[in-house]
Amino acid sequence: NAGVTQTPKFQVLKTGQSMTLQCAQDMNHNSMYWYRQDPGMGLRLIYYSASEGTTDKGEVPNGYNVSRLNKREFSLRLESAAPSQTSVYFCAGRVEIYQPQHFGDGTRLSIL
Amino acid sequence: GENVEQHPSTLSVQEGDSAVIKCTYSDSASNYFPWYKQELGKRPQLIIDIRSNVGEKKDQRIAVTLNKTAKHFSLHITETQPEDSAVYFCAARFLGKLSFGAGTTVTVRA
Numbered sequence: 001n002a003g004v005t006q007t008p009k010f011q012v013l014k015t016g017q018s019m020t021l022q023c024a025q026d027m028n029h030n031s032m033y034w035y036r037q038d039p040g041m042g043l044r045l046i047y048y049s050a051s052e053g054t055t056d057k058g059e060v061p062n063g064y065n066v067s068r069l070n071k072r073e074f075s076l077r078l079e080s081a082a083p084s085q086t087s088v089y090f091c092a093g094r095v096e097i098y099q100p101q102h103f104g105d106g107t108r109l110s111i112l
Numbered sequence: 113g114e115n116v117e118q119h120p121s122t123l124s125v126q127e128g129d130s131a132v133i134k135c136t137y138s139d140s141a142s143n144y145f146p147w148y149k150q151e152l153g154k155r156p157q158l159i160i161d162i163r164s165n166v167g168e169k170k171d172q173r174i175a176v177t178l179n180k181t182a183k184h185f186s187l188h189i190t191e192t193q194p195e196d197s198a199v200y201f202c203a204a205r206f207l208g209k210l211s212f213g214a215g216t217t218v219t220v221r222a
Contacts, residue, residue: 033209040121042212098144
């Protein structure tokens with residue numbers, strides 16, 4: 001039982017390059033989330049998927065797209081990376097409404 | 113959307129003393145309040161949570177209190193130990209989404 005698995009763990013991109021961050025869970029999560037974490041700003045929601053087949057914008061969606069490929073997988077895509085998107089990205093999942101979110105180990109992304 | 117404010121941003125305590133972190137939220141419809149601990153370079157991990165129909169919850173040295181009228185909730189850590197040193201985040205859930213505070217860096221001095 002791996003929990004929430006994110007790939008890659010580290011990535012360096014050049015401005016303008018595209019990339020997809022992968023997230024997969026084996027905890028039967030119905031809802032899945034993508035956050036970014038920047039120093040002094042806590043975790044900010046980028047996009048989420050309340051259930052398979054649905055996606056919605058969070059607090060900071062600009063410059064990102066997501067795909068809920070199936071119940072297990074929720075990917076985050078940067079179409080044209082910008083230095084402002086340098087951050088640590090966390091994927092999380094939740095089974096039911098009053099159960100906590102479980103986080104992956106994060107992807108550390110640097111954009112030069 | 114929900115706005116969560118967290119204080120203090122840093123907290124240094126002597127080993128064995130208590131630590132208290134306070135959070136306020138803006139939307140009275142928020143109904144679930146988790147606390148996460150994050151060690152350096154690691155994922156956030158849930159340490160305790162409370163629902164809006166409960167005023168207090170305790171788990172060994174950790175307790176959380178909720179005041180719905182004032183829209184604030186607090187984390188209390190008693191008998192602090194060096195392994196309690198970490199960043200702590202509060203959060204409030206509104207319409208199925210969590211909004212997080214900016215975090216409190218807790219340092220326990222030996």
